[in-house]
Amino acid sequence: MGTPIAIAKKTANTQQDIVLHSQFANRHGLIAGATGTGKTVTLKVLAESFSRIGVPVFLADAKGDVSSLAKAGESNAKFNERLKILNIESIPFSSSPVVFWDLFGVQGHPIRTTVSEIGPLLLAQMLNLNDTQEGVLSAVFRIADDQGLLLIDFKDLKSMISYVTEHAAEFKAEYGNLSPASLGAIQRNLLALADQGGDQFFGEPSLNILDFIQTDSQGRGNINLLAADKLMNTPKLYATFLLWMLSELFEQLPEVGDMDKPKLVFFFDEAHLLFDNASAALQEKIEQVVRLIRSKGVGIYFVTQNPLDLPESVLGQLGNRVQHALRAFTPKDQKAVKTAADTFRANPEFKVNQAITELGVGEALISCLDEQGTPQMVERGWVMPPYSSFTPISLEERKALMAQSIVTGIYEQHLDRESAFELLQQKVADRQQQAVQAEQDKAQAKEQEALAKQQAREQERIAREQAKENERAAKQREKLIQDTVGTFAKSAARSLGGSTGQKIVRGLLGSLFGSK
Template structure:
C-alpha cells in the first residue's frame, strides 16, 4: 500500500533511507529552517518525487530559482562528490512536467478569479479592512446578490460601491448603516491594491482549479509553478490567493479519505504571511481548511523559517516534518529551537535541540508518519539530490514550455462580459434618458402651451380686427347712405327749383307765381 518516497539518507548511516510513505502524504507537513540551509532543495526533491508517482503539485517560486524543475540536471565535480558521499551510484537526471502560472500574466499563464468567488471575507483581508469595514463590504456583496449584479472584476466592485454610496439612505433600512467613511476606506484600499497590480487577479476567464490536478502523457503529476517574485511585494494578495486556492479545492473535491497517494500536494512558501494579522474569523477558516482538506486527498506543506510562524492549532496537524538548521543567537531564536525540538519524537542517539543548531547545509532533522500512521522517531539525514537542474531556466525556455502547456490559449486572453459595471452604467444611462425625455416632454408641453396661448391671442386680435373692419364698413355704408340721401334731396331740390322757375316764366305774372308757390307748397308740405 502506497509508495515510499526517499527524502534523505541517514547521517549516521548513509546506506539507510529516510522515507515518506505516500499514503500518509496528505497528513500535511512542515519544511522549516533558516535562510540558506537547504529548504529550496528539499522543496524540489519532494515536488519531483510526488510528480514521479503521479501526484500533481502546486508551489510558489518566491525567488525565481524553482523554475529549474523544468530542466534536467547535469553532472559536475561538486555534485558527483556529494552523491558519492551519500552512497548513490548515479542520479537519473530529468526535467519535471511544469506548468507556469503568474497572477500578473508575465511569466506564466494568468490566474484569475471573480470578485464574487473570492467573497467578502478573503477580500477584506486582501484590502486590510477592519471589522466595521468588513461588515460594510459584506453588505455590499449582499446588495449585489439581491439586485442580480454580477461582481466579476475590479470595475464591477468600484461601480457598485459608488452606487451604494449614492443611495446609502435607501439601503439603510434593509442593510444597516453604510457609512461614507467605511465606503471611502474600501474604495481607497481598492485603488491601492490596483496600483500594486492586484486588479489583474480579478476577471474572466476564471481559473478552473481542476486544471491544477493534471498528469502528463507519462502519468507524472504536473508541477504547477506560480511566479511569486513580484507577488511577494504584495504579501496580502499572495497569502489570500493561496488561501482561496485551498478553499476552492476544498469545495470542489469529493471526500476520499486515505488513499495510496494524495490527489494533490500544495506547498505554501513564506507560510507566516498566511497568519500575519489574520482576524479571528479568518484564522478559524484557515484552521478549518487545513484540518478538513486532508479528507479530500490534499496534502499541505508549509515552508517557513521558524516553526513559531504557525499557530499551535495548525502546527499540531503537521505529521511530516523536515527541520533544517536554526541559529540560536537571541532568546527568540532559542525559543524557536526549543519549539522545533519539542515537536519531534525524541531519538536517544542525539539531543534534538542541540542537533538543530549543528545541522549543515542540506542536512535536516526528519520525522514522517510510519506504516501505521504514527510519527517516526526523528532522524538526522542528508537530503537527496534533485533530478532537475540547479540554475533557473531562461525566458525563452519558459515561453516554449508555456506554448506547449495543456492550458495554452485558455486563460491568456481576458474576457469582459456584461456584469455589475455595465448594468449600473445602463441604469445611469436609462435614468439620464428618462430625465432627458421628461425634460423634453416638459419643454414640449410648455411650447405647446405657449403656442396655444399665442394662437388664442392671435385669434382674439384677428377677431378684434375683423370687428373693427366690420364697424368701419358699417360706418362707411352709413356715410354712403347719408351722402346718397343728401344727393337725392339736393337733386330733388334742384329739379323742383328748375321746374318752378320754368313754370313761373311760362305762366308769368303774379298769378303764375302763386300757382307755383301753391304747387311747391303742396310738394314740400307747405300749406
C-alpha cells in the same frame, strides 16, 4: 499500502533512510529553517519524489530558482562530495514535468478567477479592509446578487461600488447603512490593488482547479509551478490567491478517505504571509480548510523560516516535519527554537533544542508519521540530493515548455462577456436618455405653451380689430343714413317750396324722428 519516499539519510548512520509514507502525506507538513539552510532543496526533493510516484504538486517559485525542476541535473565537484557523505554512488538525473503558471500571464499560463468566486471574505483580506468595511463589501455583493448583476472582472467590481455609492440612501432600508467613508476606502484600496497588477487576477476564463491534478504520459504527476517573484511584491494578493485555490480544491474535490497516495500536494511557501493580520473570520476559515481538506486527498506543506509563523491550531495538524537550522541570538529566536523542539517527539540520543542550532546546510531534524500514522522520534539527517538541476531554466526554455503544455491555448485569450459593468453602463445610458427625453418633452411643452399664448394673443388682436372695424362700419352706416335723409329733406324742401312744402316735410320728418 503506500510508497515509502526516502527524503534523507540519517546523520549518524547514512545507511538508513528517513522516509515519508505516501499514505500519510495528506496529513500535512512543515518545512522550516533560517535563510540559506537548505529549505529550497528540501522543497525540490519532496516535489520530485511526489511527482515520480504519480502525485501532482503545486508550489510557488518565490525567487525564480525552483524552475530548475524542469531541467535534469548534472555532476560537479561539490555535488559529488555530497554524494560521498550520503554513501550514494550516483543519481539518475532527470527533469520533472512542469506546468508554468503566472498571475500576470508573463512567465506562465494566466490564472484568473471571477470576483464572485473569490467572494467578499477573501477579497476583504486582499484589500486590507477592517471589519466595518468588510461588512459593507459583503452588502455590495448581496446587492449585486439580488439585482442579477454578475461580478466577473475588476471593472465590474468598481462599477458596482460606484453604483452603490450613488444609491446608498435607496439601499439603506434593506441592506443597512452603507457608509460613504467605507465605500470610499474600498474604492481607494481597489485602485491600489490595480496599480500593483492585482486587477489581472479577475476575469474569464476562470481557472479550472482540476487542471492542477494531471499526470504526464509516463504517469508522473505534473508539478504546477507558480511564478511568484513579482507576486511577492503584493503579499496580500499572494496569500489570498493561494488560500482561494485551497478553498476551490476543498469545495470541488469529493471525500476520498484513506488513500495510498494524495491526489495533490500543495506547498505554501512564505506561509507567514497567510496569517499576518488575518481577521478572526479568515483565520477560522484557514484552520477549517487545513483540518478538512486532507479528507479530500490533499496534503498541505507550509514552508516558512520560523515555526512561530503558524498558529498553534494549525501547527498541531502537521504530521510530517522537516526543521532546518535556526539561529538563537535573541530571546525571540530562542523562543522559536524551543517551539520547534517542543513540536517533535524527543529522541534520547540528542537534545533537540541544541541540535536545531547546530545543523549544517542541507541537514535537518525530521519526523514523519510511521506506518501506523504515529509521529516517529525526531531524527537528524542529510536531505537527499535532487534529480534536477540547480540552475534555473532560461526564458527560451520556459517558452518552449509552455508551448507544449497540456493547457496551452485554454487560458491565454481573455473573455469579456456581459456582466455588471455593461449592465450598469446601460442603466446609466438609459437614465441619460430618459433625462434627455424629459428635457426635450419639457422644451416641447414650453414651445407649445408659448405657441398657444401667441395664437391666443393673435386671436384677441384679430377680434379687437374686427370689433373696431365693425364699430367703424356701423358709424359709417349711421352717418350715411343721416347724410341721405338730410339730402333728401333738403331736396324735398326746395322742390315743394313755401310753407306748405315745409309742413309736409316737417310732417314727414315728424313721422320719421318724432315731432319737434
